[in-house]
Amino acid sequence: MQEIRSKSFGLTSAQIFFWAFVLSCALAAILIGSFPLQLSIATIFLFAGPHNLMEFRYFAARMPVRWGRSRLFYSVGISGVVVLTASYLILYFSSGNWLWSLESWQIYAAGWNTAFVLWIGVLFYLRGKQRRKDWSIVFAAVLLLAALAWVVPQYWSLALVYLHPFIAMWFLERQIRRTRPEWLRAYHYCLLSIPIFLLILWATLFDQPNLSEETNLFWRIGQHAGSEVLPFVSSHLLVATHVFLESIHYFVWLLIIPLVDKRAVPWRLKDVPLFSNANGIPRIFAGFMIVSTVIAFALVFGFAVDYTTTRDIYFAFAIGHVLAEFPFLVKML
Amino acid sequence: MKKIFCIVAITLLLSTIAFADLAKPPTPNGTRGIETTLDIRLDANAKEARLIIPRSQIKQLRAELESLDDGSDNTATIVGSSGISRLQTIMSGMFLSLAFVIGGVWFVRSGRAETKAVKSMVALLAVSFAATSATFVFGNAGPPSEARSITGKMFTPAVHMYGFGWGKIKLEVSDEDKNAVRLIVPNPPKTTASPSEE
Numbered sequence: 001m002q003e004i005r006s007k008s009f010g011l012t013s014a015q016i017f018f019w020a021f022v023l024s025c026a027l028a029a030i031l032i033g034s035f036p037l038q039l040s041i042a043t044i045f046l047f048a049g050p051h052n053l054m055e056f057r058y059f060a061a062r063m064p065v066r067w068g069r070s071r072l073f074y075s076v077g078i079s080g081v082v083v084l085t086a087s088y089l090i091l092y093f094s095s096g097n098w099l100w101s102l103e104s105w106q107i108y109a110a111g112w113n114t115a116f117v118l119w120i121g122v123l124f125y126l127r128g129k130q131r132r133k134d135w136s137i138v139f140a141a142v143l144l145l146a147a148l149a150w151v152v153p154q155y156w157s158l159a160l161v162y163l164h165p166f167i168a169m170w171f172l173e174r175q176i177r178r179t180r181p182e183w184l185r186a187y188h189y190c191l192l193s194i195p196i197f198l199l200i201l202w203a204t205l206f207d208q209p210n211l212s213e214e215t216n217l218f219w220r221i222g223q224h225a226g227s228e229v230l231p232f233v234s235s236h237l238l239v240a241t242h243v244f245l246e247s248i249h250y251f252v253w254l255l256i257i258p259l260v261d262k263r264a265v266p267w268r269l270k271d272v273p274l275f276s277n278a279n280g281i282p283r284i285f286a287g288f289m290i291v292s293t294v295i296a297f298a299l300v301f302g303f304a305v306d307y308t309t310t311r312d313i314y315f316a317f318a319i320g321h322v323l324a325e326f327p328f329l330v331k332m333l
Numbered sequence: 334m335k336k337i338f339c340i341v342a343i344t345l346l347l348s349t350i351a352f353a354d355l356a357k358p359p360t361p362n363g364t365r366g367i368e369t370t371l372d373i374r375l376d377a378n379a380k381e382a383r384l385i386i387p388r389s390q391i392k393q394l395r396a397e398l399e400s401l402d403d404g405s406d407n408t409a410t411i412v413g414s415s416g417i418s419r420l421q422t423i424m425s426g427m428f429l430s431l432a433f434v435i436g437g438v439w440f441v442r443s444g445r446a447e448t449k450a451v452k453s454m455v456a457l458l459a460v461s462f463a464a465t466s467a468t469f470v471f472g473n474a475g476p477p478s479e480a481r482s483i484t485g486k487m488f489t490p491a492v493h494m495y496g497f498g499w500g501k502i503k504l505e506v507s508d509e510d511k512n513a514v515r516l517i518v519p520n521p522p523k524t525t526a527s528p529s530e531e
Binding site: 103106107110114134136137139140141143144146147148150151 | 421433436440443
């Protein structure tokens with residue numbers, strides 16, 4: 001008797017996720033490596049505002065209505081975001097003022113960096129206490145970082161620029177653990193592919209001539225990527241590396257996080273405790289969302305009218321979203 | 334409370350006007366200095382290196398330095414030759430010390446220091462630290478003694494590869510030569526071994 005068996009070949013969702021991630025990264029690396037300045041302008045124009053909106057939406061969905069045992073943690077987290085953002089903006093917008101000497105500006109910047117790492121240390125410590133674990137070793141680590149912030153402030157600030165995109169990847173890892181554990185292994189392979197793409201980019205671009213600095217915008221893009229701090233490295237390589245990592249960061253917030261966490265889908269407001277819970281603040285929440293959406297559109301309009309100025313203003317205020325990530329990230333540990 | 338708030342608000346508002354009316358500080362006009370000529374002489378009889386500066390040029394230099402002081406350019410007193418200010422050094426040293434103290438206390442209190450694996454790790458770290466320090470010491474070893482004293486040997490090809498040298502020098506003021514700064518470099522003749530030593 002003859003038996004007929006049909007064998008189907010199918011990819012699991014985790015495998016599709018892995019290949020989609022790797023192919024997108026490959027395409028991004030080729031495009032960004034070829035046109036770093038153009039892609040820097042385009043990605044910020046398209047994704048800067050929307051990704052901030054998505055981050056705000058994600059954090060709002062994670063914020064409990066009653067803080068309970070986490071009252072101290074959230075108080076320290078939110079007050080830290082407000083105070084550090086305000087002091088950063090003072091530092092940023094007064095940097096061109098002649099009343100500030102270079103030395104006083106450097107001291108203020110190092111002081112801000114110290115306050116920033118100490119704040120993160122306190123957040124870790126409080127989270128450790130909540131989990132009944134001794135995480136006080138984090139203070140040794142943050143004091144070491146504070147020492148570096150005083151010795152090499154320029155490298156320290158540049159490190160923040162390059163490390164920020166990885167925070168989104170860490171968020172995604174924690175989120176996948178919670179809501180899509182079957183993707184975790186595939187995601188770890190995705191993370192392993194990033195250094196490979198970076199190595200390919202560096203091997204291809206290390207001997208490229210520096211990018212044009214003929215306009216103020218091009219100079220600002222290069223400076224943001226560290227062309228002044230690392231003058232011996234091709235600015236083509238630096239800008240391409242920065243744009244590549246930032247693009248992954250945008251990609252994670254805009255696409256992958258809503259894909260793995262349904263609560264992060266913008267229109268699913270019933271899953272947001274602050275909006276749907278009986279003790280929530282639906283009107284205030286809706287008001288914040290509308291204002292945030294308007295700001296995102298205003299940003300696009302601003303980029304269209306005066307890209308350079310809007311870019312400077314955006315990156316000054318963007319520190320708020322960078323800081324806001326930390327309390328929520330630490331809370332997920 | 335309202336009164337205090339109003340007073341603070343008005344003070345802050347007025348302070349911006351006051352600061353806005355402050356005159357902008359004058360910008361320094363480039364680097365100060367005087368142009369002169371350096372005359373280097375190798376002297377077999379000289380016992381020490383001497384830099385002789387004409388008195389007239391010292392006066393010019395003093396005048397330039399005084400005008401520099403009036404410009405209150407005190408950068409040199411704040412920032413050292415390494416580009417790191419004294420405050421930066423103090424703060425980073427303090428944070429580094431605190432980091433090691435807190436890390437050490439945590440490590441001892443946690444009881445992790447008792448395990449074999451950690452003991453081996455500490456020993457490995459100590460050896461690595463010693464090896465790294467040795468590399469730094471040898472890597473930063475100074476040039477030969479010829480480049481560390483101002484003598485005629487400083488001008489030999491063997492020292493040229495370092496591209497720099499230094500040594501003690503005596504600064505003198507002279508009324509004799511009015512045009513050039515003179516550098517007297519000791520150049521003792523080569524001693525040959527006496528027949529009795531052979």
